[in-house]
Amino acid sequence: MPADFISNLYVFVLAAFVGFEVIRRVSPLLHTPLMSLTNALDAIVVVAAIIIAGRHETALSTVLGVVAVAASFSNMVGGFLITDRMLRMFKLSKTKKP
Amino acid sequence: MSPDAAQNLIHLTYLVAVALFILALKWLSSPATARHGVLGGEIGAALAVVATLAGAEVIEYKWVVAALVAGAVVGVPLGLVPMTAVPQRTALSHAFGALAAALVGSAEYYARLPNVSRFGMAEIALEVIIGSLTLTGSMIAAGKLQEILPQRPITFRGQNLVSLSVLGAAVAIAVALVVHPENTQLFPVMVAVALLFGALLVTPIGGADMPTVISLLNSYAGLSAALLGFVLNSKVLVVAGALDGSSGFILSVIMCRAMNRSFTNVMFGAFGQVEATAAAAEEKRPVRSATPEEAAAILASASKVIIVPGYGMAVAQAQHKVRELYDAMTKRGVDVKFGIHPVAGRMPGHMNVLLAEADIPYDKLLDMETVNGEFPETDVALVIGANDVTNPAARLDRSSPIYGMPILDVDKARTAMVIKRSLNPGFAGIDNPLYYLDKTLMLFGDAKAFVAGIVHELGGHGHS
Numbered sequence: 389m390p391a392d393f394i395s396n397l398y399v400f401v402l403a404a405f406v407g408f409e410v411i412r413r414v415s416p417l418l419h420t421p422l423m424s425l426t427n428a429l430d431a432i433v434v435v436a437a438i439i440i441a442g443r444h445e446t447a448l449s450t451v452l453g454v455v456a457v458a459a460s461f462s463n464m465v466g467g468f469l470i471t472d473r474m475l476r477m478f479k480l481s482k483t484k485k486p
Numbered sequence: 487m488s489p490d491a492a493q494n495l496i497h498l499t500y501l502v503a504v505a506l507f508i509l510a511l512k513w514l515s516s517p518a519t520a521r522h523g524v525l526g527g528e529i530g531a532a533l534a535v536v537a538t539l540a541g542a543e544v545i546e547y548k549w550v551v552a553a554l555v556a557g558a559v560v561g562v563p564l565g566l567v568p569m570t571a572v573p574q575r576t577a578l579s580h581a582f583g584a585l586a587a588a589l590v591g592s593a594e595y596y597a598r599l600p601n602v603s604r605f606g607m608a609e610i611a612l613e614v615i616i617g618s619l620t621l622t623g624s625m626i627a628a629g630k631l632q633e634i635l636p637q638r639p640i641t642f643r644g645q646n647l648v649s650l651s652v653l654g655a656a657v658a659i660a661v662a663l664v665v666h667p668e669n670t671q672l673f674p675v676m677v678a679v680a681l682l683f684g685a686l687l688v689t690p691i692g693g694a695d696m697p698t699v700i701s702l703l704n705s706y707a708g709l710s711a712a713l714l715g716f717v718l719n720s721k722v723l724v725v726a727g728a729l730d731g732s733s734g735f736i737l738s739v740i741m742c743r744a745m746n747r748s749f750t751n752v753m754f755g756a757f758g759q760v761e762a763t764a765a766a767a768e769e770k771r772p773v774r775s776a777t778p779e780e781a782a783a784i785l786a787s788a789s790k791v792i793i794v795p796g797y798g799m800a801v802a803q804a805q806h807k808v809r810e811l812y813d814a815m816t817k818r819g820v821d822v823k824f825g826i827h828p829v830a831g832r833m834p835g836h837m838n839v840l841l842a843e844a845d846i847p848y849d850k851l852l853d854m855e856t857v858n859g860e861f862p863e864t865d866v867a868l869v870i871g872a873n874d875v876t877n878p879a880a881r882l883d884r885s886s887p888i889y890g891m892p893i894l895d896v897d898k899a900r901t902a903m904v905i906k907r908s909l910n911p912g913f914a915g916i917d918n919p920l921y922y923l924d925k926t927l928m929l930f931g932d933a934k935a936f937v938a939g940i941v942h943e944l945g946g947h948g949h950s
Contacts, residue, residue: 389605393605393716396715396716396719396721396724400712400716400725400727403729404731406729408736410511410512410729411732411736412736413512416740416828417517417835417838418514418838419834419838420833420834420835420838421835421839422511423576423701423737423833424572425514425523425524426733427583427707429511429531429726429729430707430729431583431586432503432531432534432711432722433583433714433723433726434586435500435534435535435720435723436590436714436720437553437589438535438538438539438550439541439543440593441550441553442543442546442550444546446597452596453550453590454553455586455589456589456590457553458554458556458557459589461557461558462561463582464557464561465561465565466561466562466563466564466575467561467565467579468524468565469565470564470566471524472521473565474569474839474842475521477843478520478838478842479845480849481847481850482847
């Protein structure tokens with residue numbers, strides 16, 4: 389088993405625990421924005437796709453990379469945009485003016 | 487800067503991005519700080535993208551830039567969809583995320599040929615299988631939510647056996663590839679079989695179960711990104727995928743509990759079958775009904791009212807009328823709150839977004855546990871477009887298919903009012919004893935029109 393695998397497994401397990409603890413505290417009010425935000429964060433796959441598309445090896449890898457960049461970057465842009473639109477709508481009740 | 491130093495700088499930037507991602511989720515714990523979370527996430531993502539573009543590995547920019555532009559052109563409209571369309575948009579974004587992960591994994595396989603290690607092959611195969619099944623599964627889910635595909639569960643005899651055989655075939659091909667990674671013709675076959683399995687997994691699931699399905703697909707999409715991180719030895723992907731995966735997992739568990747389904751039941755895709763039960767052989771029982779005038783009079787004399795909205799309210803586009811009702815009652819000094827069931831909507835938290843969009847303050851939106859403590863002191867519980875989540879049979883009738891499902895205890899309020907088109911049973915085809923109680927008033931009609939009628943009555947008397 390490669391050493392990289394073990395160190396990645398450590399990171400995965402620790403990140404999953406952090407994720408559980410942080411996400412458990414997210415108010416049920418915000419579960420929809422939570423899903424769209426994690427979706428946008430998950431779109432960080434775009435960095436791997438950029439390398440595949442940009443390292444210019446074979447036509448096949450460039451095509452696969454380009455489609456992957458477009459798909460993940462659309463998630464990133466759209467995910468942040470819609471999350472912010474949703475969160476802007478959540479307002480507290482106004483305290484009555486005398 | 488030396489190439490090594492530049493590479494280290496990129497990795498440090500990724501580390502900053504990861505820290506910002508975790509903070510972003512932490513800030514989401516309260517609506518007051520949540521928007522900082524989006525900003526934090528944006529900064530982290532932007533740093534990571536810029537660092538990658540500046541890195542030595544990117545040689546040819548033409549196609550990368552074109553792809554980024556294409557992604558933005560697709561992404562912006564998907565970020566501007568109406569709030570009622572957020573569930574299908576979310577399903578589609580799971581599909582896009584899974585597509586990207588599967589494509590990068592595939593490209594990595596072809597790039598490594600002919601020297602693919604067995605361990606590396608196993609990682610790639612697992613990653614590509616999960617990415618592919620999430621892609622088609624999410625597309626089917628998006629199609630059902632958009633109502634392009636039928637929302638009814640589509641089932642056939644021996645379905646689970648067929649699905650499991652297809653999954654078995656994908657795994658068998660993956661094993662063959664691990665043994666002989668140079669067998670390139672097997673790779674596309676494995677992808678095709680995994681794509682087929684994803685479609686088979688979600689097709690039998692009905693519209694009412696979409697909150698669970700969409701959460702589960704969220705979890706799979708995260709898992710595929712994390713696995714890609716293992717393939718590429720990229721910690722930033724491992725962390726982002728683990729965060730996304732655990733978020734989807736937690737939401738799946740919450741949705742399962744809210745529908746009283748076991749997690750195993752969901753994992754094996756057997757859900758949706760409950761709906762096949764009991765097409766309600768109902769006898770005619772007497773109900774009490776009321777007009778908008780009568781309903782308005784009762785609401786006006788109440789001191790505490792809880793509104794229970796369901797997806798029917800959103801379908802009727804009644805949320806803005808409901809806000810007018812909220813305003814009219816609040817003006818008269820009535821304490822109005824909203825009780826939100828976790829599955830009231832087409833995805834977790836959807837109902838809160840729809841009500842927030844209608845300008846209802848979020849401190850008036852209470853979750854199930856909180857609001858259930860308040861029903862006994864409530865004068866009127868007003869149910870708008872919700873059915874099964876208010877069905878007392880879930881609490882009282884052991885023979886009911888929904889027995890054990892947590893519900894909103896509307897029947898504990900002094901008076902229950904239910905706006906409904908007719909007495910037809912809802913999604914699950916289960917009769918609701920709430921409607922026949924002495925304390926219940928049925929308000930027959932379209933949700934939007936009926937609420938408008940009540941608002942008119944309240945306004946008519948109360949322009950003081």
